[in-house]
Structures are given as structure tokens and as C-alpha cells.
Amino acid sequence: MIELKQYINGQWTDSSNPQKLDIMNPATQEVIARAPKATKAETEEAIKIAKRTFESGVWSDQSPQERAAVLLQIADKLQENIHELRDLEVQNNGKTKREAQSDAEEAVHTFRYYAGLLNAPNGQVFEASQDMQTLIVKEPIGVAGLIVPWNFPLLMSVWKIAPALAAGNSILLKSAEITPMTAVKVFELIDQTDLPKGVANLLMGSGSVVGQTIAESDDVDVVSFTGSTEVGRQIMQAATTNMKKVSLELGGKSPNIIFDDADLETAVDYSLFGIFMGSGQVCSSGSRILVQESIYEEFVEKYVEKAKGIRVGPGNDEQSQMGAIVSEKHFESILDYIQIGIEEGATLSLGGHRIEKDGLERGFFIEPTVFTHVTSDMRIVREEIFGPVVTIQKFTNEEEAVKIANDTVFGLAGAVFSTDQNKALRVIKKVRAGITWVNAYHLTNIQAPWGGYKQSGIGRSLGTYGLDEYQETKQININLDPKPIYWFE
Known part of the structure; x- marks a missing residue:
């Protein structure tokens, strides 16, 4: 039995x-x-350590080039241990090897990307007047509290750690409660680099x-949270204590619009990938497929036939194409929604249904599930199920497609399939x-910003936007001809 420990001030400690x-x-x-359950007092102490470390300047005062070198060290360590990270993700989260391998590779790339970004030109310089020079500079914000979800425990941790460290902050990561294994491994690897102790805490x-x-x-200056909209609201409210910066990546109920001029094979293929990748436990999943009525029955027939062939099984089986649901609690929630849809x-x-054959009865496996002939007022159409459950709904024309697509409190993702590029872009x-x-x-790629509209969140991860989330912007005005202004004479 592995006894996990927390990483505070460069030391592995129990709670x-x-x-x-x-x-x-x-x-x-x-x-x-078995994982520790940190107390409020331990959390407060870890925050104080992160703050002291930040104020000491041991990391925040290092040059961008010095910080970049450490990020590249971390990237190299992840690369050296990429198969272990993959296998831990499979074992703890239930996703397939192919998905976990992709996540691990992107984790490496993310650290390398932000290391490179640190060496790119940054800031602005302009003349405010003949005698005034203005500099616009970016500075680390301070202590970054990072809270990650259970569906991408490795990738979401790295998406937050890399830019927060790149910006010069000290960090405190709260791993997902039920999937902490890869976060622990990442911090084991960070401990082997030149990152000063106390900068990164878990x-x-x-x-x-x-x-x-x-x-x-x-004492926390920015909090970055990925998870449910309900918890995001709580985080946002709690953050008002010191008006800290908040970045929230929350839920989704994303539309996938299929027009009658779409390449049907491509549309079906991507629509399967859009919902059943990650067993549907992906915030950006295309969980609402909208199909033009003239091809509705044909699309449904092809879609269902292909979905039947998805091989569900344990992630460590190379033949598995869709893995397990992450926990019994979430497994039961998905089954409840399926019953709601029927009712x-x-x-x-x-x-x-639950899959209870071929040895899968020991795990939390659900069949790829397709609901058709749905209406916009149904709960399975309006609420985030976060599982391998998709609804397929009819529309008649562009106007109705857009209306149905936007008829949601969420706004994280969406897609259009059409061979008419003008219509698709429109x-x-x-x-x-x-x-x-x-x-x-x-x-997607990590150079592009990730985030949503409406109740899908605030702020953006990744790209230069992701770095901005962990920085303050300052103007510095320099008087090139210092002499009295005589304002009051």
C-alpha cells in the first residue's frame, strides 16, 4: 500500500x-x-511558507532566463518519467493508455512552451510626452493557489503550475481529492530540479x-480553479476577502452542429470523439449534437452503429478505447441522469447500462449512451452529465441551430460541421x-487560450493569456527632464 505524503517547503510530510x-x-x-487529508491549520501554514518564499525573492527575483532553465529541467524530468506518469494516470483515473500518453506528452510540452515564452519580448515602451518615457512591465502576482479537478489530474496540474512558476510566483497546489497520484509524482520530479524549496507546495x-x-x-493573491460551476461560485465568493484575482474554468454543455451539407463520415467520427473521449468526463465534451432534420435519421443510424463498436475496458488494456468512470459516486450520478432521460x-x-461482463463488473464501466428525439427543456439536454451520454436533437435552419446551441447557461465549447466554409464561419x-x-x-494546442463564456468560467488558461493570469501589469513613468512643475504657482 502506497502512503502518499504532502510536499511543503521542500519536505515530504504527513498530515x-x-x-x-x-x-x-x-x-x-x-x-x-492512501492519501492525507490536510487540515485548515496545515493549509494556512503552507500558504505562509509560500508567501515568505515569494517575498524573499529567491524565485521571484530570478531573471526570466534563470526561471526558464528550471522549467526546462522539469520538462526533462517529466520526459524521462513519461511512461510512469502515463501508467499512474491510467491506474488512478481510469482513462485509456492512449489518452494518458497524450496527456503526459502535452504536460512536457507545456513546461517547454512556457520556458520559451519567458525568452520572448515582453512589455511595452512609449513616449508619453517629450520629457516622459513610459514602461509597461509584467510582474509576478505573489502566491498562487491552484485547485485541480479529477478528470485530467496530470494535465490540469501542469497547465496551472507551468505558467504560475514561469511568472515568478510561489504556488500551493491542491490536487484532486480522489486522483492525486500524478500530482505527487510531478512534485517528486520538481524536487529533483533547481527550483528553490518553498516555491512549489502540494x-x-x-x-x-x-x-x-x-x-x-x-495571503493568496490569485486562485485558479478548474471544476464544477457550483464550486466555482463558492471559490469566487470566498475570494472576495482580499479581492484576489480569480481564474475559473468550469462546466459545459457544448453544442456540436451538423448541417446537411457536412461530410457525414467526418461529422460522425468527430462527434463520437467529441463525447466518448475520456468517457465523456471532459468539460468541453460535445454532449449536445444538433443535426439538421433532413439528415437526422441517417446521421443517427450511422452514429449509433459506430458507437456500438467502441471497446470499453480497463485503461491498461491496449484494446480499450473508452475507460472507467472515475468513482462510484460519479458513476451513480451518470446512471441517475440516464434514468431521468428515460423518464x-x-x-x-x-x-x-452498467457493463457487467468480461470481468468489467468489478469496475465502474458504463456503455456509450445515446439519447435521440430530445427537446431543449429536458434535464439531460440542459444539465452537465459529465459522462458517456450524448443527446441528438433536430434543427431546421441556421437561425434555429444557433438559437438551440446558445440556449444554455454554459459557454465553454462548440463546433460546426459543414462543407460550406462561409456558412460554417458565419x-x-x-x-x-x-x-x-x-x-x-x-x-487544440497550448498556444491558444482555453476558457469559456457565461457560467463556464472567468479568465483563460494557456498561451500568453495563461501567463497573464499569474502576472500584474505595471506602468513606470520616467521623467527625462526632472525639475519643479510649479503646479500651484
């Missing part, structure tokens, strides 16, 4: 809380580790204790979402 959390492999329900525990304490603390009168065209510009595609789904 004073005698309670431990069993960490489970969702494909087998086997307990693979706590495990509940959101109601550790997360809430981070959000409320006057609401939607047509269950595929799936809808429609995608009207979709109220922050991450969009034309004739594709889920394909």
Missing part, C-alpha cells in the same frame, strides 16, 4: 489529521494508495477544507463559447 482517504483504481475498485484533502482555505486566505420521454437509442461566430471548431472537435 496531523489521522483520517486518510483511500485512493482507488476505478477499473477494479482496488485500493492502490497539499491533499477536501475542497471544503483545503480549497476553501486557499480561496479565503488574505423525460427521450428515446434511448443505445446503451444506458455560424461558429454566433456560437457563444470560448473554444470552437469547424469540421473538428477537441483538437
